[in-house]
Amino acid sequence: MAGSRGHPASAASVRGMHMKIVHFADLHLEAPFAWSGATGEAARRRRQELRAGLRRIAALVVEVGADALFCGGDLYEHELVTPDTAAFLRSTFAELSPTPVFLAPGNHDWYGPRSLYSTAGWTPNVHVFRTDRLEPVALEDGLTLWGGAHLAPANTRDFLDAFHVDRAGVHVALFHGAERSWLNEQEDGKEPHAPFDAPEIERAGLHHAFLGHYHRPRDGAYHTYPGNPVSLTFGEDGERGAVIATIAADGTVTRERRVIADRSAHDIALDVTGCNSRDEIRDRLIERSRGLSGVARVTVHGELDPDVDLQPTDLRTAVPQFDAVMVRTNALAAGYDLDAIGTEATVRGQFVRDVVAAQLPEDESRRVIVTGLRAMSGRADLEVL
Numbered sequence: 001m002a003g004s005r006g007h008p009a010s011a012a013s014v015r016g017m018h019m020k021i022v023h024f025a026d027l028h029l030e031a032p033f034a035w036s037g038a039t040g041e042a043a044r045r046r047r048q049e050l051r052a053g054l055r056r057i058a059a060l061v062v063e064v065g066a067d068a069l070f071c072g073g074d075l076y077e078h079e080l081v082t083p084d085t086a087a088f089l090r091s092t093f094a095e096l097s098p099t100p101v102f103l104a105p106g107n108h109d110w111y112g113p114r115s116l117y118s119t120a121g122w123t124p125n126v127h128v129f130r131t132d133r134l135e136p137v138a139l140e141d142g143l144t145l146w147g148g149a150h151l152a153p154a155n156t157r158d159f160l161d162a163f164h165v166d167r168a169g170v171h172v173a174l175f176h177g178a179e180r181s182w183l184n185e186q187e188d189g190k191e192p193h194a195p196f197d198a199p200e201i202e203r204a205g206l207h208h209a210f211l212g213h214y215h216r217p218r219d220g221a222y223h224t225y226p227g228n229p230v231s232l233t234f235g236e237d238g239e240r241g242a243v244i245a246t247i248a249a250d251g252t253v254t255r256e257r258r259v260i261a262d263r264s265a266h267d268i269a270l271d272v273t274g275c276n277s278r279d280e281i282r283d284r285l286i287e288r289s290r291g292l293s294g295v296a297r298v299t300v301h302g303e304l305d306p307d308v309d310l311q312p313t314d315l316r317t318a319v320p321q322f323d324a325v326m327v328r329t330n331a332l333a334a335g336y337d338l339d340a341i342g343t344e345a346t347v348r349g350q351f352v353r354d355v356v357a358a359q360l361p362e363d364e365s366r367r368v369i370v371t372g373l374r375a376m377s378g379r380a381d382l383e384v385l
Helices: 039-066 083-094 182-187 199-203 278-288 312-315 346-359 362-374
Strands: 002-004 018-024 068-071 101-102 126-128 135-140 144-147 172-178 207-210 223-225 242-248 253-258 262-269 294-304 322-334
Touching: 018 039, 039 068, 039 083, 039 242, 039 294, 039 322, 207 242, 262 278, 278 312, 312 322, 322 362, 346 362
Parallel strands: 018 068, 068 101, 101 126, 144 172, 172 207, 207 223, 262 294, 294 322
Antiparallel strands: 002 253, 018 242, 135 144, 242 253
């Protein structure tokens, strides 16, 4: 459990105030999951897991007796939502009534006149922020929530630029934005939508900002990124899920993280050195995958015996509990002694020298050499893992 101190509240009316909220962001309902290799029914199961994640977050609101649910954007994928998505969200949030739900659209679920946010027919307990400037909502006497929305998939300005609270009391914000100093610590290629600097939060008179956009969870002195609650890609780390936050009368925010997903994306390193058959390799993968489900990225490494006929399908079929299995071989070394073969005054020696001289990417070079050497030795299994 962690806490953050805000600057002193100035209104006597907040004395004794105590409010508990659940905050999440970046669920990305209806994500295609093409990155994982999941297609058809497998991808559909992964998308259903995203819905199950929201159900668990709603259950957490009830479990802890939260006074409100916050969502910091990217709740869904704007271009991929269906009427069924709208019905699911509408009913999930309606079941929480009268507990209020506050939604701050992000760059993937931006607000527009034809967006789901505008057309879903929400119950009265749902509040959608609809402008690209922070607007106030009174949560209770002396506590104000300021929220804003992305109105397009890109080019949203800094919500905190030239902003300052205009009333007494405790103030918290809810929006989707990129804190600049953390950008390089997030996933590759993350764009700085609605970029801001952390010191702007306190300067604006806010005690805390509840945010979305970065998928890696992070707690700052005055702001919180919950991280995506259900796995969206491989290599994710950190305690992702929902954040239970208690806002005290002096602006102090105390946070507790809850993991809500029971299926995820797993990175599995598979060393094939010393394996004399594909069955031995499959057995190693089965052991490494015991108890896991969801999707997996298997990185095959080590030295593969040239006599072993191993194909990606052999690995995928060994672990049918996964919705999808991606196989990477860029860390795999050929079992041939290429240095020795490259010195031979033979056809295969010249072949190896020619491929090396071509300066192909490492993985492609290995595939070409092994395929060629197999062909020269009369083997029928020319495909290379």
